[in-house]
Amino acid sequence: MEAPLKFIGLLGLLVLLSVAGGVDAAGECGKSSPDNEAMKLAPCAEAAQDEQAAVSDSCCLQVKRMGQKPSCLCAVMLSDTAKASGVKTEIAITIPKRCNIANRPVGYKCGGYTLP
Numbered sequence: 001m002e003a004p005l006k007f008i009g010l011l012g013l014l015v016l017l018s019v020a021g022g023v024d025a026a027g028e029c030g031k032s033s034p035d036n037e038a039m040k041l042a043p044c045a046e047a048a049q050d051e052q053a054a055v056s057d058s059c060c061l062q063v064k065r066m067g068q069k070p071s072c073l074c075a076v077m078l079s080d081t082a083k084a085s086g087v088k089t090e091i092a093i094t095i096p097k098r099c100n101i102a103n104r105p106v107g108y109k110c111g112g113y114t115l116p
Contacts, residue, residue, distance in 0.1 A: 027075070029066075034075035037066065038082045045085060048077075048092040060099035067096055067104055074110035089113055 029037045041048070044059035066073045076082060077092045090113060096104035097116045108115045 029069070029072040029075060034072070034079040035081040037072060037076045038079045038085070040066070041076060041082075044092070044095060045087070047095055047098065048082070048085075048087040051091050051094060055095055055098045059095065060101070063095050063099055064101050067101060070105040070108045070110075070115075073105075074108065078111050 028034060040062050041059070043056050043062060046053045047055040047059055063073070066076060073096075077087065077089050082089075082092070089111060093110055093113050093115050105115055
């Protein structure tokens with residue numbers, strides 16, 4: 001009987017913390033999670049897995065928008081959604097350069113990678 005009560009108490013505490021912390025929480029991508037933002041990069045799926053694949057205009061547009069905040073772009077590339085989609089971070093970080101984005105964050109550290 002004691003174990004279920006501890007579990008319920010811990011669960012209640014976690015719910016309380018997540019609600020309290022999530023009300024006005026803003027992470028790398030503002031109020032949207034990196035996993036949600038990763039869905040916007042669906043047009044980049046092939047280019048993020050194969051360095052030889054062409055990068056579509058719609059992919060470049062999304063990367064340019066997201067690249068306005070390099071910490072968000074980095075968080076998206078390292079997100080669980082990106083990993084589950086087969087994104088290879090070492091290839092994904094080349095997309096801003098492959099899109100010829102002039103004001104890309106060259107040299108920005110993203111996980112163990114540096115944006116070219």
